[in-house]
Amino acid sequence: MHYFIGVVPSEAYKLRVIEFQQNWKNHSITEVVEPHITLKAQGGLTTDEKWLSEVKEVCDHFHSFQVSLGPPKFFGDDILYLRAVSSELYNLHNHMVSAISPSADLIKKYYELDDFVPHMTLGKTSYGLTKQELKEMAKSAEEELGPFPTVDVTFVRVYRERKPNQYIKLVDLPLLR
Numbered sequence: 001m002h003y004f005i006g007v008v009p010s011e012a013y014k015l016r017v018i019e020f021q022q023n024w025k026n027h028s029i030t031e032v033v034e035p036h037i038t039l040k041a042q043g044g045l046t047t048d049e050k051w052l053s054e055v056k057e058v059c060d061h062f063h064s065f066q067v068s069l070g071p072p073k074f075f076g077d078d079i080l081y082l083r084a085v086s087s088e089l090y091n092l093h094n095h096m097v098s099a100i101s102p103s104a105d106l107i108k109k110y111y112e113l114d115d116f117v118p119h120m121t122l123g124k125t126s127y128g129l130t131k132q133e134l135k136e137m138a139k140s141a142e143e144e145l146g147p148f149p150t151v152d153v154t155f156v157r158v159y160r161e162r163k164p165n166q167y168i169k170l171v172d173l174p175l176l177r
Contacts, residue, residue, distance in 0.1 A: 002160075004045065006037055007089070008034065008037075020144050024133055027128050033167040036157065040112070041112060042110060043110040044106055054100055056173050059173040062092055063176045064152065065088035065175075067085065067086040069084055071146070072138045072142065081120055082148065092156075093116050094113065156175070157172050158171050
């Protein structure tokens, strides 16, 4: 069983992104997980869930903040995403990684700390899209998902794998207000 921690956009924008993603019939991302900005990847998040108290402790001492979503970009030519910009998001990510203390190998494997690029994935070739469809999706995203919102981050969501490659909410942890 795997876990990760994310930030969720407003319900209205989340539904807008899902509707956008469903315009591509071979795209299975909406069956995997809801739209989110990954805050802390799987490394160090073990099935005993002992790390959950560490994450809660970080959240209890971290103030709410905002994240601005921005125009689409690519990781290589296989993953399309919306940029997520916020210095506080980096700070919270660093606090989470520090509290959980994954190995250096896991930090590298999951692109954390210095390699962390906050983003909201729109599409991937591994979820059924071709590289050409991702290019078309990028063009459509500019007009269909803009203007890009600023998200109020008042909690973080911990996701748990329900079955292989399908994640659901385990718990929402509020941030300090």
